[in-house]
Amino acid sequence: MEKDLYLDEWTAKKIAAEGSLFHRSELEAYQYEKVMETLAFAKENSRFYAEKLRGIDLNDILTLSDFSKIPFTTVQELSQEAVNMLCVSMGEIKRIVSLETSGSTGPAKRVYFTEEDQELSIDHFHHGMQLLSDASDTVLILLPCQRPGSVGDLLRIGVERLGAKAIPYGLVDNKEKVLNLMQEKAVTVIVGTPAQVLSLALADEENKSANQKLKGENIRSILLSTDYIPEETVLTLTSLWGCRVFEHYGMTEMGLGCAVSCCNLNGYHPREADLFLEIINPKTGEVLADGEFGEIVFTTLTRKAMPFIRYRTGDFSRFLAEPCPCGSHLKWLDKVGKRMIDKRYESSESAYEKE
Ligand SMILES: [Zn+2]
Structure with a gap:
């Protein structure tokens, strides 16, 4: 490894x-x-x-x-x-x-x-993205990104610091449009919510069965974020696009990431x-040892x-x-x-x- x-x-x-x-x-x-x-x-x-x-x-x-x-x-x-x-x-x-x-x-x-708080999030995105991408990548961001300081906007800055190309798109409004954009811009990495990225991969597979070229074939890594991530989604994405599927856990209160x-x-x-993270018993409030849920x-x-x-x-x-x-x-x-x-x-x- x-x-x-x-x-x-x-x-x-x-x-x-x-x-x-x-x-x-x-x-x-x-x-x-x-x-x-x-x-x-x-x-x-x-x-x-x-x-x-x-x-x-x-x-x-x-x-x-x-x-x-x-x-x-x-x-x-x-x-x-x-x-x-x-x-x-x-x-x-x-x-x-x-x-x-x-x-x-x-x-x-x-x-x-x-502004300093936002910088902490950008810095985390920059270094976290190193695990799945590098300067040669084109990263499609399918997270809310219109407003300055939104999650997709801060991620864009982090990706650009890595030297990679970022395409901030926002949530998927039209699957065909996004699939065509992926092909046109030679997208290699996608960041998005599990449901949205899965819907793209399934639409791509459907087009392929109608003898069209698979548009996600250049995808090498995916980062799923925001929602609870079902294991089945990870398996389906891995098999349809033959890529590595990374997962992110975070919430706004944590500073996003x-x-x-x-x-x-x-x-x-x-x-x-x-x-500083702790795992506690939700009923008693007691701090639990490593290994315990x-x-x-x-x-x-x-x-x-x-x-x-x-x-x-x-x-x-x-x-x-x-x-x-x-x-x-x-x-x-x-x-x-x-x-x-x-x-x-x-x-x-x-x-x-x-x-
Ligand atoms: Zn590890």
Whole structure:
């Protein structure tokens, strides 16, 4: 297996590790320092966190494990208190993303970013895309990209930093139009949601059975993002277009990106210099050991406008306890389950693993 340690090299640089790669102990020391900085910064600058962290003496947090003394932040709090969570003035906000709260009629969630916060996302996209593409590629972006600062727009900038050609398209409105564009521009990499990319591949296959040339035959990598990714979609895309299918896990609150597949194409590695991830028992709140399934909780380490502290994602996964075959020293996050945490947790682990 080829060893693509781009994310490790990038992480080593970000945490100022001694070598070109890093040791877990170096990363953990960095994460502890950043967690403490984030707690102090949020307590001082946001009304919401001043209240939440009232009565907590930060001097009592001596290790990363002590961090479990800090209360969680919930999606309900985000939808009701977004403005109070802010740590900077409105003048410093570059972009606000409004999100429907899934499955509820509650108010939309709003997530705020400064320009520096956006730069963190671009930098992650730039280095994450190295795993599946290089300067020789033409990358078709089938994600919302019209507005400056939208996910597709930030990805375009990341791809261009890689030296590759980016074609920001947006969501698929017309399959034939996109298939023709792929041929005309000699697209080699696609980034999109599972349902959209699958619909393109199936349309291409249908045309092929009508004796037309397969337009996706030059595709060498696909990155699926945004939605829960069914295993069947990955298998179908791999077989129809003969390409590698990478997966991305993230959410707007995380600063869009969180974790991306390595060359192992099984699970993902998170950007641990920007996010501190924990897996918890959703019923008791207890932090679980590697290998155990639970809810993903994250804390931002480098964000300014709106830091998130122990934010409960409602997503379900585990850290694999063994090292990933790719050789990365970043945590190895198992494929993330649907955002149906409570039901999922009550069902058996084997039921989860089948999906
Ligand atoms: Zn790996």
